[in-house]
Amino acid sequence: MRSKIVTGNWKMNKTAAQTEALLAELSGKLPDTEAEVMVAPAFVNLTAAVRNLESSTIEVIAQNMHFAESGAYTGEISADMLLSIGIDTVIIGHSERRAYFGETDEILAKKVVAALEKNMRVMFCFGEELEDRKSDKHFSLVESQLKNALFSLDANSWGKIILAYEPVWAIGTGETASPEQAQEMHAFIRKTILEAYGTSIANSVSILYGGSVKPANAEEIFSKPDVDGGLIGGASLVSDDFIAIIKAI
Ligand code: PGA
Numbered sequence: 001m002r003s004k005i006v007t008g009n010w011k012m013n014k015t016a017a018q019t020e021a022l023l024a025e026l027s028g029k030l031p032d033t034e035a036e037v038m039v040a041p042a043f044v045n046l047t048a049a050v051r052n053l054e055s056s057t058i059e060v061i062a063q064n065m066h067f068a069e070s071g072a073y074t075g076e077i078s079a080d081m082l083l084s085i086g087i088d089t090v091i092i093g094h095s096e097r098r099a100y101f102g103e104t105d106e107i108l109a110k111k112v113v114a115a116l117e118k119n120m121r122v123m124f125c126f127g128e129e130l131e132d133r134k135s136d137k138h139f140s141l142v143e144s145q146l147k148n149a150l151f152s153l154d155a156n157s158w159g160k161i162i163l164a165y166e167p168v169w170a171i172g173t174g175e176t177a178s179p180e181q182a183q184e185m186h187a188f189i190r191k192t193i194l195e196a197y198g199t200s201i202a203n204s205v206s207i208l209y210g211g212s213v214k215p216a217n218a219e220e221i222f223s224k225p226d227v228d229g230g231l232i233g234g235a236s237l238v239s240d241d242f243i244a245i246i247k248a249i
Helices: 016-029 043-052 079-084 095-100 105-117 130-134 138-150 155-160 179-197 199-204 215-222 239-248
Strands: 005-009 036-040 089-092 121-126 161-165 207-210 229-232
Touching (some): 005 207, 005 239, 079 105, 105 121, 105 138, 105 155, 130 138, 155 179, 155 199, 161 179, 179 199, 179 207, 179 215, 215 229, 215 239, 229 239
Parallel strands (some): 089 121, 121 161, 161 207, 207 229
């Protein structure tokens, strides 16, 4: 079902003690909200994070996973491992995974299928580079990222998909897409899903915006009709900023 979602992607930040401290601050200050609030700490801190948030409504999710069930994949983490510590939502396709770790649409499609087979929820990230936007290819690029990784799924699977549109030029740069640019792309994404899967699925999928969301710009971005929340990097590492962004929704 389409819900409002605010997720903090902590990336490769925070030691065990820092993770515990930030989680304590967040759960202590969490405002009443209808939005789902999620955080994605580093793998090594997930078990403790789940334990720390046992009596909180904040959900702990993973930043990545491998598509194989198990086996000789040094350094990787499987869906079953995440499920075994109480995590059933995973981010797949973050632009940093695509850019620095060679994750192609083909690999991401396999990861999505692997997660769905285990009944996990997938937060699927995608978005264009600056070059694509400058050469007016951003719509076709986003369309192909969606089609390549998600459009072989059957209609039922869409209940487990959350989308996160993150223009690469806005991630960690301080440069945000304008609320109008975000809305324009989100409407295009919804239309693309509508054409492939019909109105009901298009209207029920949550589409988050990510890329330099801050307390100062969150409210305006979240006010757009096709923006259902945010995937927050840098600002999610500071409890007051993340709480302010949750309040903005
Ligand atoms: P940012 O990161 O908020 O630091 O731009 C967003 C993301 O990468 O998910």
